[in-house]
Amino acid sequence: MYDLEKIGTEAKKMAAYVRRLSAVEKNAALMTCADKLEENTAYILEENAKDMANADPSRGAFNDRLKLTAERVKAMAEGIRKVARQDDPTGETLYMKTLPNGLQVGEKRVPIGVVGMIYEARPNVTTDSFALCFKSGNACVLRGSKEAINSNIALIKILQDALAAQNHPRETVQLIEDTSRETARQFMRLNKHIDVLIPRGGAGLIQSTVENSTIPVIETGVGNCHIFVDESADLDKAVKIILNAKTQRPSVCNACEKLLIHSKIADKFLPQICDALHGAGVEIRGCDAVCKAFAHAKPATAEDWHTEFLDLIIGVKIVEDLHAAIAHISEYSSGHTEAILTENYTNANAFIDLVDSAAVFVNASTRFTDGEEFGLGAEVGISTQKLHTRGPMGLKALTTTKFFALGRGQVRE
Amino acid sequence: MYDLEKIGTEAKKMAAYVRRLSAVEKNAALMTCADKLEENTAYILEENAKDMANADPSRGAFNDRLKLTAERVKAMAEGIRKVARQDDPTGETLYMKTLPNGLQVGEKRVPIGVVGMIYEARPNVTTDSFALCFKSGNACVLRGSKEAINSNIALIKILQDALAAQNHPRETVQLIEDTSRETARQFMRLNKHIDVLIPRGGAGLIQSTVENSTIPVIETGVGNCHIFVDESADLDKAVKIILNAKTQRPSVCNACEKLLIHSKIADKFLPQICDALHGAGVEIRGCDAVCKAFAHAKPATAEDWHTEFLDLIIGVKIVEDLHAAIAHISEYSSGHTEAILTENYTNANAFIDLVDSAAVFVNASTRFTDGEEFGLGAEVGISTQKLHTRGPMGLKALTTTKFFALGRGQVRE
Numbered sequence: 001m002y003d004l005e006k007i008g009t010e011a012k013k014m015a016a017y018v019r020r021l022s023a024v025e026k027n028a029a030l031m032t033c034a035d036k037l038e039e040n041t042a043y044i045l046e047e048n049a050k051d052m053a054n055a056d057p058s059r060g061a062f063n064d065r066l067k068l069t070a071e072r073v074k075a076m077a078e079g080i081r082k083v084a085r086q087d088d089p090t091g092e093t094l095y096m097k098t099l100p101n102g103l104q105v106g107e108k109r110v111p112i113g114v115v116g117m118i119y120e121a122r123p124n125v126t127t128d129s130f131a132l133c134f135k136s137g138n139a140c141v142l143r144g145s146k147e148a149i150n151s152n153i154a155l156i157k158i159l160q161d162a163l164a165a166q167n168h169p170r171e172t173v174q175l176i177e178d179t180s181r182e183t184a185r186q187f188m189r190l191n192k193h194i195d196v197l198i199p200r201g202g203a204g205l206i207q208s209t210v211e212n213s214t215i216p217v218i219e220t221g222v223g224n225c226h227i228f229v230d231e232s233a234d235l236d237k238a239v240k241i242i243l244n245a246k247t248q249r250p251s252v253c254n255a256c257e258k259l260l261i262h263s264k265i266a267d268k269f270l271p272q273i274c275d276a277l278h279g280a281g282v283e284i285r286g287c288d289a290v291c292k293a294f295a296h297a298k299p300a301t302a303e304d305w306h307t308e309f310l311d312l313i314i315g316v317k318i319v320e321d322l323h324a325a326i327a328h329i330s331e332y333s334s335g336h337t338e339a340i341l342t343e344n345y346t347n348a349n350a351f352i353d354l355v356d357s358a359a360v361f362v363n364a365s366t367r368f369t370d371g372e373e374f375g376l377g378a379e380v381g382i383s384t385q386k387l388h389t390r391g392p393m394g395l396k397a398l399t400t401t402k403f404f405a406l407g408r409g410q411v412r413e
Numbered sequence: 414m415y416d417l418e419k420i421g422t423e424a425k426k427m428a429a430y431v432r433r434l435s436a437v438e439k440n441a442a443l444m445t446c447a448d449k450l451e452e453n454t455a456y457i458l459e460e461n462a463k464d465m466a467n468a469d470p471s472r473g474a475f476n477d478r479l480k481l482t483a484e485r486v487k488a489m490a491e492g493i494r495k496v497a498r499q500d501d502p503t504g505e506t507l508y509m510k511t512l513p514n515g516l517q518v519g520e521k522r523v524p525i526g527v528v529g530m531i532y533e534a535r536p537n538v539t540t541d542s543f544a545l546c547f548k549s550g551n552a553c554v555l556r557g558s559k560e561a562i563n564s565n566i567a568l569i570k571i572l573q574d575a576l577a578a579q580n581h582p583r584e585t586v587q588l589i590e591d592t593s594r595e596t597a598r599q600f601m602r603l604n605k606h607i608d609v610l611i612p613r614g615g616a617g618l619i620q621s622t623v624e625n626s627t628i629p630v631i632e633t634g635v636g637n638c639h640i641f642v643d644e645s646a647d648l649d650k651a652v653k654i655i656l657n658a659k660t661q662r663p664s665v666c667n668a669c670e671k672l673l674i675h676s677k678i679a680d681k682f683l684p685q686i687c688d689a690l691h692g693a694g695v696e697i698r699g700c701d702a703v704c705k706a707f708a709h710a711k712p713a714t715a716e717d718w719h720t721e722f723l724d725l726i727i728g729v730k731i732v733e734d735l736h737a738a739i740a741h742i743s744e745y746s747s748g749h750t751e752a753i754l755t756e757n758y759t760n761a762n763a764f765i766d767l768v769d770s771a772a773v774f775v776n777a778s779t780r781f782t783d784g785e786e787f788g789l790g791a792e793v794g795i796s797t798q799k800l801h802t803r804g805p806m807g808l809k810a811l812t813t814t815k816f817f818a819l820g821r822g823q824v825r826e
Contacts, residue, residue, distance in 0.1 A: 016743065016767065097788070103777055105787055112799050113769060191623065195799050210604065214623055216630070216800045237822035244824035330429065352817050354429065356526060364516055364820025373825070374518055374816070375510070386525050386608050386813040387629045388801040400799040403787070404765050407777025409650035411657035412786070 002178035004186050007141055008114075008193030010171045014139035015113040015195075018172055023088035026135055029166045030084035034077040036162040037127065037155070041073045047154035048123065051147060061251075066121045066148055076127045079378070083131040086377045089395040090137045104406040111137030112400050113195040118184065118209060120201040121147040126155045129200070130173045132380055136398035139172055141194060143187055146179035153177060188213040196388075196398075200381055203308065218388060218397070220381030223253035223336035224308045225366045228260040228325040228351070230342035235269055237363065238341045239276050244365040245339070247280050251310050253382060254337050254369040258305065258315040260325045266318045270294060277314060287317040305332045322347050326354050333357055335384045337369040358384055358391035415591035417599050420554055421527075421606030423584045427552035428526040428608075431585055436501035439548055442579045443497035447490040449575040450540065450568070454486045460567035461536065464560060474664075479534045479561055489540045492791070496544040499790045502808040503550045517819040524550030525813050526608040529600065531622060533614040534560035539568045542613070543586045545793055549811035552585055554607060556600055559592035566590060601626040609811075613794055616721065631801060631810070633794030636666035636749035637721045638779045641673040641738040641764070643755035648682055650776065651754045652689050657778040658752070660693050664723050666795060667750055667782040671718065671728040673738045679731045683707065690727060700730040718745045735760050739767050746770055748797045750782040771797055771804035 021029075037044070048068040055063045089109065096106035115138045117129040126144055133140035144152045152175055160170035176187060188197060191214040198218045199209040209217055227245060229238050245256035261269055266289065274284055274294040284290070285300035300315050305328075307315075319325045322340075329338050339361035340351040348362045359369040369392060371379030376394030383389045389397040434442075450457070461481040468476045502522065509519035528551045530542040539557055546553035557565045565588055573583035589600060601610060604627040611631045612622040622630055640658060642651050658669035674682055679702065687697055687707040697703070698713035713728050718741075720728075732738045735753075742751050752774035753764040761775045772782040782805060784792030789807030796802045802810040 012743075016769070019769070020766065099781075099786070099788070103781060105781075107804075110769075210627055216798060218800070234822070240824055241822060248825055330425075348819075353433065356429070356432070356523075357815070359816040359818065361818040362820055364818050364823045365825050367825035368516060368518075368818060368823070369816070373512070375512070385629060387631070390813050391520075391816040400803050402770065403772040403782070403804040405772065405774040405777050405781060406761075407775055409647070409654060410777045410781070411653055412661055412778050412780035 002176070002180075002183045002186075004176070004183065004190060007174050007176065008190045011114040011139045011141050011174060012193050014169060014172050015111070017169060018134065018139050019111050019113075019137050021137065026088070026137070027084040029163060029168055030080050030131055030134065032166055033131070033159050033162040034080040034084070036158050037073060037077045037080070040158050041070050044068060044073055044151065044154050044158070045070065047150040050150040055147060062121060066123070066151075068123055068151060072124065076124050079124070079128055080131040083135045083378050083395075086135065086395060088135070089399050094401060101410050102408065103410045105403065106405070107401050107403050109396075109399050110402050112398055113138060114193060115140045115398060116143070116187065116190070116194045116197040116215060117141075118143045118187065118197065118199050118205065119145070120205060121145045123148050123151040123155060125200055126152050126175075127159065128378075130159055132378060132395060132398060134172065136395045138398055141174050141176065141187075143176040143184060144179070149177065149179055185212055188215060191215045198381065218381070218383055218393070219385040220383055220393075221253045221336075222308055222334045222384060223255070223382070224257050224306065224332060224334040225254060225336050226258045226260060226329050226333060226338045227256050227366065228319070228322070228329070228338070228340045229262060229265065229269060230322060230340055230344060230347050231262040231264045232343040232347070233265070233341040234343060235265070235272065238269070239273055241339070241341060241363070241365050242273060243276055243280055245367055246277065246282055246314050247312065248365070248367055250312050253308070254366050255310070256314065256366050257307070257309055258317070258332070260317050260319045260328060262322070262325070263318050263320050266293070270318070274316070281312050283313045285313060285315050289318045290316045308334065322350060326351070329355055329357075336382065337361065337366040339364060339366050358382065415589070415596045415599075417589070417596065417603060420587050420589065421603045424527040424552045424554050424587060425606050427582060427585050428524070430582060431547065431552050432524050432526075432550050434550065439501070439550070440497040442576055442581055443493050443544055443547065445579055446540075446544070446572050446575040447493040447497070449571050450486060450490045450493070453571050454483050457481060457486055457564065457567050457571070458483065460563040463563040468560060475534060479536070479564075481536055481564060485537065489537050492537070492541050493544040496548045496791050496808075499548065499808060501548070502812050507814060514823050515821065516823045518816065519818070520814050520816050522809075522812050523815050525811055526551060527606060528553045528811060529556070529603070529607040529610040529628060530554075531556045531597065531600070531610065531612050531618065532558070533618060534558045536561050536564040536568060538613055539565050539588070540572065541791075543572055545791060545808060545811060547585065549808045551811055554587050554589065554600075556589040556592070556597060562590065562592055598625055601628060604628040611794065631794070631796055631806070632798040633796055633806075634666045634749075635721055635747045635797060636668070636795070637670050637719065637745060637747040638667060638749050639671045639673060639742050639746060639751045640669050640779065641732070641735070641742070641751070641753045642675060642678065642682060643735060643753055643757060643760050644675040644677045645756040645760070646678070646754040647756060648678070648685065651682070652686055654752070654754060654776070654778050655686060656689055656693055658780055659690065659695055659727050660725065661778070661780055663725050666721070667779050668723070669727065669779050670720070670722055671730070671745070673730050673732045673741060675735075675738070676731050676733050679706070683731070687729070694725050696726045698726060698728050702731045703729045721747065735763060739764070742768055742770075749795065750774065750779040752777060752779050771795065
């Protein structure tokens with residue numbers, strides 16, 4: 001059996017180490033890591049080639065994410081440098097006050113401790129996860145998938161060598177090299193040693209982590225995002241926003257997957273938007289009314305309304321009014337991003353208040369839900385759960401707070 | 414099989430309802446609930462008497478928590494009124510800024526949605542949990558233990574009647590009346606409907622919830638709290654603080670359970686503090702050195718160092734220095750509250766930085782870790798986990814945030 005207990009114990013020790021580093025020390029180490037990655041490009045590509053040789057050639061998009069090139073290694077290094085240049089999220093005192101008995105009580109932002117990341121065959125997630133965890137003062141334990149194991153071992157070796165060169169312990173970042181499912185399950189139950197587990201990948205990985213983990217999990221990413229076109233929408237703007245939200249990058253979680261159209265404008269707007277979407281190569285899966293009105297539409301299945309297509313496919317439905325739209329969203333949304341297109345003040349506000357998603361937009365493309373766009377810096381993911389962090393997560397999502405009190409002998413009466 | 418699916422579906426609907434209530438509406442409903450509780454004291458005591466008749470007479474402290482009196486019902490009503498008088502934790506916009514493209518992006522505090530609470534035979538937790546959830550804009554599903562079932566059914570009926578009298582749906586608060594373990598397990602897996610699950614009770618309940626829940630859990634309460642007496646401590650203050658922390662209310666989670674004494678002052682301080690503790694009726698379980706030095710000390714077992722005694726018992730150990738104290742705490746603490754008693758500036762700061770607990774104190778009793786003491790108002794519990802909320806939890810712990818964006822047709826380039 002793979003010795004996860006040892007990895008966990010070591011990580012907890014490392015958390016105490018990393019927590020004490022100053023921003024200057026952390027940034028210097030990250031810059032060295034970035035340089036060493038670039039210097040070792042040939043070695044990385046060699047190890048990545050082994051993974052590519054083992055890859056199933058039928059999985060095109062999957063293999064594209066697995067494959068590294070000199071340019072991609074450079075981008076990984078740049079990603080680390082970018083994190084190094086961000087502000088340290090820890091150390092800030094959120095408030096401090098003096099109680100009536102003279103005890104001074106404060107709350108300050110501190111690292112979480114040990115962060116676990118579990119992800120799929122994308123080697124760039126290895127370096128990115130390390131950089132985010134280290135910058136926020138955390139030790140990390142990474143578990144990538146078996147398809148990328150040679151790449152990951154090489155990347156971790158380079159990071160650990162770079163850390164050692166700066167006199168930091170190698171175990172500051174650890175990789176679980178046994179990629180079996182059994183070991184992944186055990187990893188998810190290491191709540192004694194690991195403070196938070198973040199799955200970075202598709203719906204299946206996230207579901208399995210939520211089901212099996214005893215470690216608190218931050219759920220990221222699934223986006224079955226809706227746009228509702230209200231009766232009063234500016235229809236020209238609406239076409240532009242919908243096309244952008246659906247087609248600008250259909251494979252990402254903030255792409256629009258469902259379009260709801262107010263019944264009173266359907267006659268006018270439906271042909272316009274369906275032509276535009278169809279013209280842009282988007283497959284339309286409609287409710288009965290949509291299928292009747294637009295020849296190229298296919299009937300949507302019950303399953304389709306729940307599905308994050310991540311492709312040039314969109315579900316289109318005519319709804320009675322704003323409240324029917326909100327009811328549909330409440331039933332089917334994954335809680336990521338929803339938008340209303342409207343010129344009506346009351347409806348805009350009602351949508352913001354009543355739609356229970358991480359991000360709710362008025363008259364803008366769903367594609368804006370993004371840490372970089374929101375000015376949060378490098379993004380850990382987009383949380384679709386409600387605890388701890390919701391929506392785009394920056395470095396702050398990898399921190400917690402602690403209370404402290406400065407006394408002079410106070411006791412409780 | 415008990416229909417938890419129905420309860421969950423209903424709770425999700427209710428979340429959408431409660432979320433929209435204004436503070437004025439919520440406060441009025443809570444005040445009515447408090448009045449109705451007092452008016453129905455006789456009925457409550459009658460139902461509570463059934464629980465007491467079924468109780469195992471050998472469980473003294475347990476039965477004391479289960480038993481209601483007219484005075485306790487009044488205290489429950491007062492508790493609800495106190496929550497009504499607190500500020501509404503939701504609605505606040507945390508920030509709002511305009512992106513370079515003119516899109517205005519903000520983040521605001523909103524209710525979580527559906528809060529689940531699972532607890533033991535303390536009927537006051539029923540009314541308290543409802544008040545905290547409702548005031549923070551959440552629907553709630555409560556599961557108390559079988560020993561209190563008659564009391565809980567009566568309390569929920571009164572709360573629901575009071576809500577209905579104000580034209581609110583009864584299902585705003587729901588009780589799981591089937592108190593079987595099987596149903597509790599199912600409840601813990603209702604992550605489709607319930608956003609957060611908070612166990613309020615002892616270590617066994619918390620452990621079982623963490624192990625079995627697919628709903629995000631907030632861990633509360635276990636406190637194996639340490640006090641370290643540094644070489645430079647003011648020993649008179651130290652005696653007062655330690656006695657207060659151990660004996661003022663030994664049954665609570667912020668009571669001191671372990672005392673670590675710097676080796677250089679052990680000869681002087683050990684007799685002084687052991688006499689004081691022994692004189693106050695505290696049983697001392699010591700390391701070898703303590704047992705040698707103090708005749709009344711019993712040898713501590715390996716298990717004792719991990720144990721939250723919740724009683725007039727304390728573990729006492731001589732440690733080499735500050736770093737040995739921190740290492741011991743890191744190994745054995747439950748991460749609740751630890752204190753250093755010192756006059757040394759550097760050691761005080763090192764302790765605050767290096768001890769990874771929800772609250773770290775200098776020269777004050779551990780008994781201060783408390784929502785009321787910290788000015789957070791009514792307390793949901795004390796979180797010993799690091800995600801979402803850490804330390805004393807006020808109403809804010811029952812909220813989350815959402816991003817919103819006000820556009821005028823922006824699309825992503």
